[in-house]
Amino acid sequence: MSAATPPRGTVRLAADRCKGCELCIPACPPAVLSMSDQRNVQGFRVPALRTGCTGCGACLLVCPDFCFEVYRFEEGGNA
Ligand code: SF4
C-alpha cells in the first residue's frame, strides 16, 4: 500500500462555457491543469485536470467564463 497524500480538492469544469483562452493553465499553483485535445460544443479546446488539485480556487478566480466549481475536501473525512 502506498502512503500517497489524499487529494485536497478538485474542480468541476463547465466545459461547454470554455473559450479555450488558457488563462487557467498558468494560474494553477500546482500546475495540474493543461489543455487537452478535447473540444467542446463551441469547438474550443478545454483544460484537463491531473491529480494534485489543492482546491485553492485560483482557476475559478481567473476564468473569464466562470467555468470552474471548486471543491475542497475536509481533512479526516468524517462528514
Ligand atoms: S483549484 Fe487550484 S489547484 Fe485546483 S485546478 Fe484550480 S487552480 Fe489548480
Ligand code: SF4
Ligand atoms: S480560463 Fe476558463 S475559458 Fe479560459 S481555458 Fe480555462 S476554463 Fe476555459
